[in-house]
Amino acid sequence: MLHAAILIPFLLAALIPLVKRLSRIHPGWVVLPIPAALFLYFLTGIPDVQEGNYTRESIHWMPSLGIDISLYLDGLSLLFALLITGMGALVILYSIYYLNKTEALARFYINLLMFMGAMLGVVLSDNLMVLYGFWELTSITSFLLIAFWHRRERSRYGALKSMLITVFGGLAMFAGFNLLYVMSGTYSIREMTGQVPMLAQEPLIIPAMLLILLGAFTKSAQFPFHIWLPDAMEAPTPVSAYLHSATMVKAGLYLVARLSPIFAGQNLWLWLVSLTGLITLLYGSFKAIKQTDLKAMLAYSTVSQLGLIMCLLGLGSAASLASGAEEPLFYASATAAAIFHLINHAVFKGSLFMVVGIVDHETNTRDLRRLGGLMSLMPITFSVAVIGAFSMAGLPPLSGFLSKEMFFTAVLNIREFDVLDGHSWMILFPAVAWIASVFTFVYSMILVFKTFTGKLKEDQLDKIPHEAPLGLLVSPVVLVSLAVVFAFFPGLLSYSLIEPAMAAVHNGLLAPEETFSVSIHLWHGWTPEVFMTLGVIAAGTLLFRGYSQLRILDRxxxxxxxxxxxxxxxxxxxxxxxxxxxxxxMTGSVRHYLLYIFSFFIVALGSVMLGAKGITLGMNHYAPLSFYEMAVIAVMVLAAVAVPFAKSRINAILFTGAAGYMVTLLFVIFRAPDLALTQMIVESVSVILFLLCFRHLPKLSKGKRPISFKLPNLVIAAGVGITMTLIALAAMGSSPFAPISEFFLKESYSLAGGKNVVNVILVDFRGFDTLFEIMVLGTASLGIYGLINLRMEPGNSAGVRAALGRAAYPARSNDVILQTMSKVIVIIIITFSIYLFFAGHNHPGGGFIAALMASAALILLAVAFGMETVRRALPVNYRMLTAAGLSIAVLTAAGSFAFGAPFLSHSFGHFHLPIMGDTELATAVLFDLGVFLAVVGVTMSIILTIGGDE
CATH class of the missing domain: 1.20.5 (Single alpha-helices involved in coiled-coils or other helix-helix interfaces)
Known part of the structure; x- marks a missing residue:
């Protein structure tokens, strides 16, 4: 079920374009049930997690590399899954009323659902490589969401900055993950946790830790990598409320908490995490005061609050370094504070982002200098803002007060930490925490009172504000209600979420029979923490009332x-x-580029061959050449030599094709029908493609030779030929291993159910290669289409017609004989193509060859009757056909997961079918069908695109 929980958002995202066609239904109402249902599903997992019954599901993906799609649901992952789905449901409900119906809603919800699925993948993954894949997907989808209003320069700037910084950290984290694998021999976090004593002695543990922290700090906007978060506020408010308060920015916090059992035994981990968080807390709170844009203020407050939680996670790691019976639990309370404040932050910051969105929605501005006096006009919004901001400021009786008091307790307790004898300067922790809390109080008051109290500035507003509609108010009201409920009933979180999450973070700290006990109370006496809070309120009030007179805080x-x-x-x-x-x-000359490539090719491979030991050319193992082989080779050489001397491009193309057809004859002589068929069709299609491309080039000047020989060109051409010949000979004579062909010939039928070894290799043994190849072909065809058809410059009527699919195609052939014969020949070719497809698993053929054959038939029709005729007679969208083929191939490859087999595993069996009798059926045929459709789509898309260009 965990795999389904991740997959469902992606599946719904794929179906959103279909919903778009139902104009009467808002896409948000279709999307909303998904996160709501997932939230309820994860809620049902709380009792099991409380009892220590964790859920683990695994699907083999690439077992030879130690990469499986292993998912794990414990207290920590459950907490984040609830945040992701719960906040997701509220944000989607809010977005239905916030976004204008004229916006690109389908694109918005597709990206939002993909982000949700990626975040669930991050927090549920037990395998570090799978976690990394989802981690980078969150960066990509957040880039798309931040750049939703992509026509705005600041939106593009903010999206690019966020992606560059987070992807930079992600690549560093990827290197750290691989260092962990080198040390532990596994990518499983659970298995690494069991090897902590051994890992602690490894010399690579510190580099791995630093690289992973770099990824966590960039994702969670820690100083100095925080600069992307304020610029990301150019995103729509629902995106800010979701990504930048409750989910994406919490991914770094999740990673630190998840890997704490592995790294918490290192002193450097404690100091790096806690001090980085403390600096971020102070810097973000100070910067927030200076903002005049409400979302910018919330952005810096988010930076500050993320620093607070990061600091607490670092302080909590002291539990793994402490000694004695009582001390570990004493320091572990910092982790409880981090988890509690993480929940509170999602609650109050999500509601405040929505409040700012409502203010912007109703006044068309977020500028504090133009706002004021909204309290009487927007009473419900004002009430939500008061509760959310006061909870953020840590004022009683709200849940933010409780977690802030726990924060004060943690920074006071760390003064007792005796590792490295840090007593003298550990007072900095509570001092800095108190100063940052004062700044937090000030910007919270600015947010409320500068926006909602004072005089209404009607002359500076584009419209008269009024209370938001009910649909915009529901989500923030629900969130601030939780801030009140959690304050008076903190036990709801203590026993259900905080204690199980602590057990996950401090795995191995307690004996198996022991459990963490977290007790949170609204009032716990006149403690130092209470006096610190009173001091925050007093100093914050004075600073708020006089900050406009202080130049450093004024603007x-x-x-x-x-x-x-x-x-x-x-x-x-x-x-x-x-x-x-x-x-x-990059001179713009293709000849120069080829010179660079071939020169590097000769130097790199030639030097390796000269310097390597044990290379022999193995020329004694070859059979003598027959007369037919010598004749074919002679014709092939003559055709190749004739190309440079051709006086027209048509002749050059024909000579090139002749050389290719001679290769086809060689394959026939060597009894390789699959290769012969493929080479023949590829050569035929290539000739047509060359002719279509070359007709756009200027005619060759008759007064000049078509080619001028130059010594460098001759040397490089000869060097490439000689190098490739020597490499081919060395490969036959120097391999220390037995030929892999023996394995394929022996196991082709027993393992894959096919007697045609070539086809079995393509769709089974080397199916990954084939899958990636058709993906590359599909991408290339889309690139060609984009380069040619999407030219919409003003005045370019040809480009406009092409983009609309109404390009003027070249004239058709007037050869009556060709047109008459092609009607019959096409039927024969298509029939033969179908035969090749179904026979390919056991006889010469297969999806790739059959697709090329079918494409050749369609190209013949285009040559005979014109491309416009083919387009009208066969109104097929070949780009969609390519997408359908790729989808079938991927879904077939992933279908093996349902049977507990690795990705791209196939099965076969014999079945008794009516009429046909005993018949072998193989799932590889479905994969081959995807290859067939993709190749036909790619080939025809390229031919029709180039042929239809004016």
Whole structure:
């Protein structure tokens, strides 16, 4: 069921375009039940997790590489799954009323669902490589969501900045994961946790830790990598409420918490995580005061709150370093505070983002200098803002007060930590925490009172504001209600979520029979924490009332601080340097590019062959050449030599085709029918493609020779030929291993149920290669289509007609004989193509060859009757046909998961069918069908696109 929970959002995202056709139904109402149902499903898992009955599901993917799609549901992953799905449901409900119906809603919900599925994959994955895949998918989908209003320059800038910084950290994290694999021999987090004593002694443990923390810090916007988060506020408010308060920015926190059992025994882990969080907390809270844009203020407050939680996770790791019977639990309370505040932050920050969205929606501005006096006009919104902001400020009687008090307890307790004798300066933790809390109080008050109290500035607003509709209010009201409920009934979270999550973070800290006990109370006496809170309120009130007189706090420095200037400067430097370097070799001449490629090819491979030991050419193992082989080779050489001397491009193409057909004859002589069929069809299609392309080139000048011989060209051409010949001979004579062909010949039928070894290799033994090849072909065909048909410049009527599918195709042939014969020949070719497809598993043929044969038939019709006729007679969208083929291939490959087999596993068996009798059926035929459709779609898409261009 865990795999289905991740897969469902992606499946629904794929169906959203179909919903788009139902104009009367808002896509949000179709999407909303999915996160709601997933939230209820994860709620049902709380009792099992409380009892320690964790769920683990695994599907073999690439077992030889140690990569399986292993999912694990414990207290920590359950907590995050509830946040992802619960907040997702509320955000989708809010977005239905927030986004205008004229927006690209289908695109919005597709990206949002993909992000939700990716986040669930991150928090549920036990395999680090699978986790990394989902991690990067969150970066890509968040990029698309932030750039939703892509016509705005600031949206594109913010999206690019967020992706560059988070992907940079993700690549570092990827390297750290692989270092962990080198040390432990597994990608499973559970298995690594059992090897902690051994891993602690490894010299690579510190580099792995630093690389992984780099990924966590960039994702969770820790200083100095936080600069992407304020610019990401250009996203629509529902995106900000979801990604930047409850989900994406929490991924780094999740990673730190999840890997704490592995790294918490290292002193460096404690200091790096806690100090980075503390600096981020102070910096973010200070910067938030200086903002005049409400979303920018919430962005920096998010940075600050993320730093607070990161600091607590670092302090909680002291439990693994402490000694004695009582001390581990004493420091583990910091982890409880982190988990509790993580929940509270999602509640109050999500509601505040929605409040800001409502204010923007009703006033068309988020500028504090233009706002004020909205309390009487928007009383419900004001009430929500008060509860959310006061909870963020840590004021009683709200849940934010409880987690902030636990934060104060943690920073006071760390003063007792005796590792490294840090007593003298550990006072910095509570001091900095108190100062940052004062700033938090101030920006919380600014958010509420500068927006909702004072005088209404009607002359600075585009419209008279009024209370938001009920649909916009439901989600924030639900969230702030939770802030009140969790304050008066904290036990609802303590026993159900916080204690199981602590057990996951501090795995192995307690004896198997022991459990964590978390007790949270609204009032716990006159403690130092209470006096710190009173001090925060007093100092914060004074600072709030007088901050406008303090120049340093009065206004924002236009958000162009040193870190942003460094980022922008670095980007300009990289772009300028890469452009200048690229201009040195990107001359625009294809001949130059080929010279570079072939020269590198000769030097790299030639030097390896000369320097390597034990290479023999193995020329004594070959059979003598027969007369027929010598004749075919002679014709092939003559055709190749004639190409440079051809006086027209048509002749050059025909000579090239002749050389290719001679290769086909060689395959026939060598009894390789599959290769012969493939070579023949590829050569035929290539000739047509060359002719279509070359007709756009200017005619060759009759006064000049079609080619001029140059010594460098001759040397490189000869060098490539000689190098390739030597490599081919060395491969036959120097291999230390037995030929793999013996394995394929022996096991083809027993393992894959096919007697045609070539086809079995393509669809079974090397199915990954085939799958990736048709994906590359599909991408290439889309690229060609985009380059030619999507030219919509003003005045380019031909480009416009092409983009609309009404391009003027070249004239058809007037050869009556060709047209008459082609009607019969096409039927024969199509029939033969169908035979090749079904016979391919046991006889010469297969999906690839059959697709090329069918494409050749369609091309023959195009040559005889014109491409416009073919398009009208066969109104097929070949790009959609390509997509259908790729989908069938991928779904067939993934279908093996349902039977507990690795990706791309096939099965076969014999069945008694009516009329046909005993028949062998293999799932590889379905994969071959995907290959067939994809290749036909790619070939015809390229031919019709190039042939239809004017």
């Amino acid at each position: 924002e420095w236009n958000a162009r601080n040193l870190l942003n200037r460094m980022y922008d400067g670095s980007l300009r430097l990289l772009e300028g340097g890469s452009r200048r370097f690229t201009d040195l070799y």
